[in-house]
Amino acid sequence: MTIQLEACAFTYGRRKPPVLRALTYAVPDGFTVLLGPNGAGKSTLLKLAAGVNDPTAGSVRLGHLSSRSREYRQRVAWMPQSITAMTGLTAREQVAYTGWLKGMNRSEAWTAAAEALARVELSDRTDVKTKHLSGGQLRRVGVASALVHDAAVLLLDEPTAGMDPTQRRVFRDLIVGLATTDVRVLMSTHDVGDLAEEADHVTVLTNGRIRFTGATGDFLAHAPAGTPEARRAEAAYTAIDAHPSTAAHSS
Numbered sequence: 001m002t003i004q005l006e007a008c009a010f011t012y013g014r015r016k017p018p019v020l021r022a023l024t025y026a027v028p029d030g031f032t033v034l035l036g037p038n039g040a041g042k043s044t045l046l047k048l049a050a051g052v053n054d055p056t057a058g059s060v061r062l063g064h065l066s067s068r069s070r071e072y073r074q075r076v077a078w079m080p081q082s083i084t085a086m087t088g089l090t091a092r093e094q095v096a097y098t099g100w101l102k103g104m105n106r107s108e109a110w111t112a113a114a115e116a117l118a119r120v121e122l123s124d125r126t127d128v129k130t131k132h133l134s135g136g137q138l139r140r141v142g143v144a145s146a147l148v149h150d151a152a153v154l155l156l157d158e159p160t161a162g163m164d165p166t167q168r169r170v171f172r173d174l175i176v177g178l179a180t181t182d183v184r185v186l187m188s189t190h191d192v193g194d195l196a197e198e199a200d201h202v203t204v205l206t207n208g209r210i211r212f213t214g215a216t217g218d219f220l221a222h223a224p225a226g227t228p229e230a231r232r233a234e235a236a237y238t239a240i241d242a243h244p245s246t247a248a249h250s251s
């Protein structure tokens with residue numbers, strides 16, 4: 001079961017231009033990387049898919065569930081671009097609180113919080129107040145909060161920003177292991193070269209439109225012949241960005 005956005009439009013205010021217009025998109029299976037320039041609408045798309053914002057036109061559904069329903073939000077996890085340290089809470093308390101908000105009882109949430117923090121290698125920080133964590137550690141608390149309940153779809157908004165190379169490696173392995181036939185992961189990033197090749201699918205969003213969505217192999221095939229292996233993802237992205245009309249592809 002996946003999230004389906006159908007003819008979605010979204011604007012941040014009546015006098016503002018729409019960020020998304022008639023956008024139709026199904027979150028692909030496995031691990032999908034969402035790419036696009038600054039301001040393309042990636043965070044907006046993720047917020048609509050998370051049920052955090054409602055589309056101004058169109059619909060967002062997971063199977064028969066509308067994104068406005070409580071059940072929908074229990075099946076979908078979202079990690080926002082900026083993670084807030086909740087005043088007075090430790091890492092474990094903050095993660096458990098998210099679990100509780102998603103419908104777990106207190107003891108389930110408490111146990112699941114410790115497990116989620118272990119998965120992001122923060123077991124040694126569970127009792128530290130989140131306001132005392134580094135930026136990268138706080139992002140890992142954000143990832144743990146997204147993992148704390150059994151979501152069918154994980155929506156992660158630039159989760160690797162601010163992580164050091166070792167943390168990135170740990171995180172990448174975690175995500176690749178998470179995306180299974182039952183769990184879909186859609187993750188926005190600016191780090192084209194670092195992550196695209198690990199993904200099952202790539203989606204490119206530019207100016208509120210899906211320029212490309214398809215298997216990673218089809219994405220990489222847009223790189224000009226002779227591009228060195230290490231630069232293929234970046235070259236493919238640049239080619240799609242430069243030639244939107246020929247690059248559009250639906251999976």
Ligand SMILES: Nc1ncnc2c1ncn2[C@@H]1O[C@H](COP(=O)(O)OP(=O)(O)OP(=O)(O)O)[C@@H](O)[C@H]1O
Binds near residue numbers: 012019036042043045
């Ligand atoms: N809260 C808001 N109020 C008004 N405009 C907003 C708001 N959030 C985003 N926008 C505008 O909507 C457009 C899309 O922004 P969005 O954050 O979705 O893009 P993005 O692709 O995630 O960008 P980035 O890569 O820089 O994070 C931009 O023009 C942005 O200025």
